[in-house]
Amino acid sequence: MLETLDIKITKVKASRLPQVDFDNLPFGRVFTDHMLVADYVDGQWQNFEIVPYGDISVSPAISSLHYGQSFFEGLKAYKHADGKVSVFRPDKNAVRFNKSAERMCMPTLPEEVFVKSIAALVDVERDWIPTREGYSLYIRPYMFATDRFLGVTPSETYKFMILTCPVGAYFSKNLNVKVETEFSRACEGGYGYAKAAGNYGGSMYPAKKALEQGYDQLIWTDAKNHEFIEEMGAANIAFVINNKVVTPSTRDSILNGVTRDSVLTLAKDFGYEVEERRVSVTEVLEAIQNGTCSDAFGAGTAATIAQIASITHEGKVYELPNPSASVFANKMRSTLDDLKCGRIEDARGWNYIV
Ligand SMILES: *Cc1c(COP(=O)(O)O)cnc(C)c1O
Numbered sequence: 001m002l003e004t005l006d007i008k009i010t011k012v013k014a015s016r017l018p019q020v021d022f023d024n025l026p027f028g029r030v031f032t033d034h035m036l037v038a039d040y041v042d043g044q045w046q047n048f049e050i051v052p053y054g055d056i057s058v059s060p061a062i063s064s065l066h067y068g069q070s071f072f073e074g075l076k077a078y079k080h081a082d083g084k085v086s087v088f089r090p091d092k093n094a095v096r097f098n099k100s101a102e103r104m105c106m107p108t109l110p111e112e113v114f115v116k117s118i119a120a121l122v123d124v125e126r127d128w129i130p131t132r133e134g135y136s137l138y139i140r141p142y143m144f145a146t147d148r149f150l151g152v153t154p155s156e157t158y159k160f161m162i163l164t165c166p167v168g169a170y171f172s173k174n175l176n177v178k179v180e181t182e183f184s185r186a187c188e189g190g191y192g193y194a195k196a197a198g199n200y201g202g203s204m205y206p207a208k209k210a211l212e213q214g215y216d217q218l219i220w221t222d223a224k225n226h227e228f229i230e231e232m233g234a235a236n237i238a239f240v241i242n243n244k245v246v247t248p249s250t251r252d253s254i255l256n257g258v259t260r261d262s263v264l265t266l267a268k269d270f271g272y273e274v275e276e277r278r279v280s281v282t283e284v285l286e287a288i289q290n291g292t293c294s295d296a297f298g299a300g301t302a303a304t305i306a307q308i309a310s311i312t313h314e315g316k317v318y319e320l321p322n323p324s325a326s327v328f329a330n331k332m333r334s335t336l337d338d339l340k341c342g343r344i345e346d347a348r349g350w351n352y353i354v
Contacts, residue, residue, distance in 0.1 A: 076138055
């Protein structure tokens with residue numbers, strides 16, 4: 001299939017790039033000129049095309065709309081000072097893409113086809129990649145079921161698509177978050193580890209309630225007893241407690257983040273001990289109270305490193321030390337930024353050069 005991965009490219013006549021206001025760039029609302037589209041028909045991926053970005057026409061009966069066979073990925077491309085363009089660790093997203101596909105009973109895509117499809121689109125859109133500090137090109141690959149059939153059964157046809165958006169920072173401030181003790185995002189035996197659309201649909205009501213109560217985000221806890229910390233919004237979460245990096249170990253209910261993996265790997269480079277294990281709410285709150293928790297942050301592609309200013313649990317507020325003075329989180333953010341933009345050596349080959 002790789003030899004035959006022949007992507008037909010149809011370019012726009014005039015780019016919309018000159019009309020984009022990079023001073024006011026809302027996350028995920030400005031799309032580049034093109035998108036990638038492919039079809040899964042007769043048991044095969046085919047018709048890989050890069051076409052002008054625009055509406056698509058689908059049947060009102062497509063099963064993804066009714067039964068949620070739909071999932072996505074998220075990663076970013078960066079422009080280096082010398083003009084080089086790289087995508088950060090797309091091989092990891094390719095593996096996770098197929099994990100999501102399997103769990104949702106959808107067809108997988110050869111990892112190389114996933115990566116090459118991204119590279120082809122990013123190559124066409126390289127002028128759209130912002131060079132400003134903290135900016136990048138967000139890449140959104142996704143797949144959805146397209147059978148026209150009202151029956152709860154796996155679809156036989158699918159679309160794979162990729163959109164790209166120039167973006168700035170996702171969060172512009174340190175976060176005041178709440179520990180969620182009523183609702184759950186995911187459960188044991190569920191599919192929280194998949195980037196399935198339904199996981200996000202179900203998270204919006206509790207997130208909206210938290211926002212109305214004045215919080216920026218919520219911390220998800222285990223569905224059984226709300227005793228252990230799992231994630232923060234749509235990002236992984238980590239703490240520095242007694243100078244050790246502590247983060248919930250991955251499981252059915254936790255999305256295995258690429259940023260999480262990068263943070264843990266670099267933390268070891270920095271000389272920190274890393275603990276991946278169950279992390280109880282009580283442990284973290286006690287550590288904040290007795291001053292042994294120096295850092296708390298969310299880690300994800302969109303948010304990068306999103307530092308936490310306070311955590312509220314059952315109405316009680318626990319304030320973290322001033323996030324701008326935090327050693328670990330700030331060093332991690334700048335190291336990741338430097339690495340992705342080619343300002344420091346990429347010892348592990350995490351930058352896929354387009
Ligand atoms: C995407 C996502 C993450 C972060 O994953 P990255 O690969 O680092 O972007 C974490 N948790 C959830 C629920 C997510 O959807």
